[in-house]
Amino acid sequence: MTPEIRPSAIARVNPVAKLGVALLISCALMLSIDWVSAAVALALEAVLLAWCGLSARQFWLRTAPVWIAAPFAVLTTVLYGQDSGAMLFSAGFVSVTEGSVSLAFAIGLRILAIGIPGIVLLATTDPTDLGDGLAQVLRLPARFVLGALAGLRLVGMFIDDWHTLALARRARGVGDGGGLRGHARRFGGLAFALLVLSVRRGSKLATAMEARGFGSDEPRTWARESVFGVRDGLIVTIGAAIAAAAITAAVLLGTWHFVLA
Amino acid sequence: MTGARVTASGWGWRHAGRARPAVSELDLDIRPGERVLLLGPSGAGKSTLMHALAGVLGDDEDGDETGELLVDGRRPSASRGRVGLVLQDPDSQVVLARVGDDVAFGCENLAVPRAEIWPRVGQALAAVGLDLPLRHPTSALSGGQKQRLALAGVLAMRPGLVLLDEPTANLDPEGVVEVRDAVLRSVEASGATLIVIEHRVAVWQNVVDRIVVLDPVGGILADGPTDSVLSAEGERLAAAGVWIPRFPPAPPERRGSPDTRGEEVLLSADDLAVGRVPFARKRAVVVAHGLDLAVAAGTATAITGPNGTGKSTLALTLAGLLPPADGRLAATDALAAGLGAAPHRWRSRDLLARIGTVFQDPEHQFLAGTVRNELAIGPRALGLGGAEQAERVDALLHRLRLDHLADANPFTLSGGEKRRLSVATVLATRPRLLVLDEPTFGQDSRTWAELVRLLAELLDTGTAVLAVTHDEQFVTALADVRLTLVPGTGPASGHSMSNRSMSNRSVSNRSVSNRSVSTPGVSTHSVTTGPRERAGTDAS
Numbered sequence: 001m002t003p004e005i006r007p008s009a010i011a012r013v014n015p016v017a018k019l020g021v022a023l024l025i026s027c028a029l030m031l032s033i034d035w036v037s038a039a040v041a042l043a044l045e046a047v048l049l050a051w052c053g054l055s056a057r058q059f060w061l062r063t064a065p066v067w068i069a070a071p072f073a074v075l076t077t078v079l080y081g082q083d084s085g086a087m088l089f090s091a092g093f094v095s096v097t098e099g100s101v102s103l104a105f106a107i108g109l110r111i112l113a114i115g116i117p118g119i120v121l122l123a124t125t126d127p128t129d130l131g132d133g134l135a136q137v138l139r140l141p142a143r144f145v146l147g148a149l150a151g152l153r154l155v156g157m158f159i160d161d162w163h164t165l166a167l168a169r170r171a172r173g174v175g176d177g178g179g180l181r182g183h184a185r186r187f188g189g190l191a192f193a194l195l196v197l198s199v200r201r202g203s204k205l206a207t208a209m210e211a212r213g214f215g216s217d218e219p220r221t222w223a224r225e226s227v228f229g230v231r232d233g234l235i236v237t238i239g240a241a242i243a244a245a246a247i248t249a250a251v252l253l254g255t256w257h258f259v260l261a
Numbered sequence: 262m263t264g265a266r267v268t269a270s271g272w273g274w275r276h277a278g279r280a281r282p283a284v285s286e287l288d289l290d291i292r293p294g295e296r297v298l299l300l301g302p303s304g305a306g307k308s309t310l311m312h313a314l315a316g317v318l319g320d321d322e323d324g325d326e327t328g329e330l331l332v333d334g335r336r337p338s339a340s341r342g343r344v345g346l347v348l349q350d351p352d353s354q355v356v357l358a359r360v361g362d363d364v365a366f367g368c369e370n371l372a373v374p375r376a377e378i379w380p381r382v383g384q385a386l387a388a389v390g391l392d393l394p395l396r397h398p399t400s401a402l403s404g405g406q407k408q409r410l411a412l413a414g415v416l417a418m419r420p421g422l423v424l425l426d427e428p429t430a431n432l433d434p435e436g437v438v439e440v441r442d443a444v445l446r447s448v449e450a451s452g453a454t455l456i457v458i459e460h461r462v463a464v465w466q467n468v469v470d471r472i473v474v475l476d477p478v479g480g481i482l483a484d485g486p487t488d489s490v491l492s493a494e495g496e497r498l499a500a501a502g503v504w505i506p507r508f509p510p511a512p513p514e515r516r517g518s519p520d521t522r523g524e525e526v527l528l529s530a531d532d533l534a535v536g537r538v539p540f541a542r543k544r545a546v547v548v549a550h551g552l553d554l555a556v557a558a559g560t561a562t563a564i565t566g567p568n569g570t571g572k573s574t575l576a577l578t579l580a581g582l583l584p585p586a587d588g589r590l591a592a593t594d595a596l597a598a599g600l601g602a603a604p605h606r607w608r609s610r611d612l613l614a615r616i617g618t619v620f621q622d623p624e625h626q627f628l629a630g631t632v633r634n635e636l637a638i639g640p641r642a643l644g645l646g647g648a649e650q651a652e653r654v655d656a657l658l659h660r661l662r663l664d665h666l667a668d669a670n671p672f673t674l675s676g677g678e679k680r681r682l683s684v685a686t687v688l689a690t691r692p693r694l695l696v697l698d699e700p701t702f703g704q705d706s707r708t709w710a711e712l713v714r715l716l717a718e719l720l721d722t723g724t725a726v727l728a729v730t731h732d733e734q735f736v737t738a739l740a741d742v743r744l745t746l747v748p749g750t751g752p753a754s755g756h757s758m759s760n761r762s763m764s765n766r767s768v769s770n771r772s773v774s775n776r777s778v779s780t781p782g783v784s785t786h787s788v789t790t791g792p793r794e795r796a797g798t799d800a801s
Contacts, residue, residue, distance in 0.1 A: 128358055150356050156400060157352070161625075163537075167582045168626040171618040173642035173690065175609030189628070197624065200672070204353035210317045211346040212356070212414060213370035223365035223378045 008053020021239030028243035038109035066115030077104035264293035265421030271328030301475035302501035345415030351407035361395025405436025430703035502705030510710035513717035534587035566746035617692035623683035
């Protein structure tokens, strides 16, 4: 489940800093719906991508969901979005206006500008390192962080379990038939069986963790030190700068449209 | 560092919601550095005692405690870190994604200073013989390696008491020796006290000082030096399901003439390749290829070979659950009974009376909330009437000693009971071919003997049995044909063996070296010895 992380300038940054950057840019872009702020953020992010260490193939594979989602969002907003300005095209339910086109591009660019940094930061971060950062830098409770990490490892077994459970159902004589409703019922049954299996495995894992001294209220140490250094502060600053540049550009060009206003 | 002392006086524990205590009236004194093998029939409370010693049994909400159980004079829950526990299931003990981090996990919880953790991790990994980079992903480890990793995680905590709860039950024979030797090396070095639960006495008998046998009705049945306990109690323990080398379970009687066995072929494979289609891929990754074999009514076929050679995949393919990756797999009319020749194209319900599959982990195939309903699922899917359903279910409940558990949830059964139930669910639809994946893994000798006897009876009635197994005793007791898969090539040097004389218990299992000794017998069988070479026992 967790892919190999290749060494790169971004990969060495403290995960908490990366998380901060992703949150800063996302929050800034959520405040307005306009195409200028999203376009500026996206352009500045593109410059930073050079340091992320992802190969082209990895980059496109990972970010494929946003590249698929963005055009769909654009298309549907163009056709059905709130109309304003000059009418460009109209047929039945469908009406395309200057307003809906500009809204569509604002949304499409936003999906890319928020999605891509998020995905790239995740793809260059080991979950264990993120856990270390959350616990040591942000001081989140160890119980929560390590529970989540151990749970994440179980998620990796879901695919195999799902496959085996499906085969077992076929062997038990309840693996097909019943048309669409049968399919839906079986899917539900499988999902429930997977849940039961995971809960059982989780409780065994919890016992194993407890047997290794986890979960007491005593303080614990961390084998891997998570340091938030100057470079990490710099990265957060760059993130803040991107967010500020996006907002400033939009305000100066008069496209800024505060969603809460 | 020294070993820990364990003392129990009148100790007992009743799990919340259970009528009977799991352990009661236990008096025990284990000296620092002693190595103890803890035995007892299933249900005697061995695991409960281990969990209690490790301090993970829970509190008042989880059960009632009586008497006193102390590690170095303190309650186990107050001496965390002094005790390390390794459990049976390799998969559910790995905590973190990287080997080094996982070993360090226990040290962190004990607040060991960072500078001290990493040297400890290195030493622990060396002690268990896991020579891997610290960043190695734990998901890439084999079962034996995962168990050694769990052991390393425990050793890095420098415990005075090491507890092993059937640490090798889920491992293949190489894995068993790997783990045991790692345990010995490390307790020798640290002087820690060792308590092991293990059904298979032979693995530990020469390396422990003392055997303690728990009595299911409370207290201790026997306690003393290994040899004296084994000679005094060996027979009684064997009868209770403990594997005692001097008292092996009786092999089954095979009725019926071996000469008539195997005349009716049910399923045949010709240059078969097997594999699974990985997630989000189109083509199967072939794990074994060039397989030729024929499965005949009334015969038992054993598929053996090291881990990772595709045994389970082959079994699932032969069972009609996975499509063949290449080559030909055909059911004869005798098995197909009116359907096409490709079992994987049959409807799920059509498999029931034709091919039954018992999965390695019984929990994977449980669907119902009670044992009785679990057994009724197959007959109901076959469309049998209520009376017929009830009759089959009752007969199986009785036959497999599950009557008293008819209304229990399958997931709450013991390991042996789960295994019996998973076999029973398949038998309820009376398939002509029974496919089993590691049916005897981790079973006590009593369940083992029952299972083997049951399979022998089925064979005598003409059912074909095909089993993936590491268990040589199982192969010796039942197999008419053996197919050995070797890494990379599929069934190279697979040796066909005709062991009709095995049923007379006069000849032990044949291995590669004496395959020429084949007696005339199961002559219609052929098992390849290489991708193309046929080496059947066509001598009659």
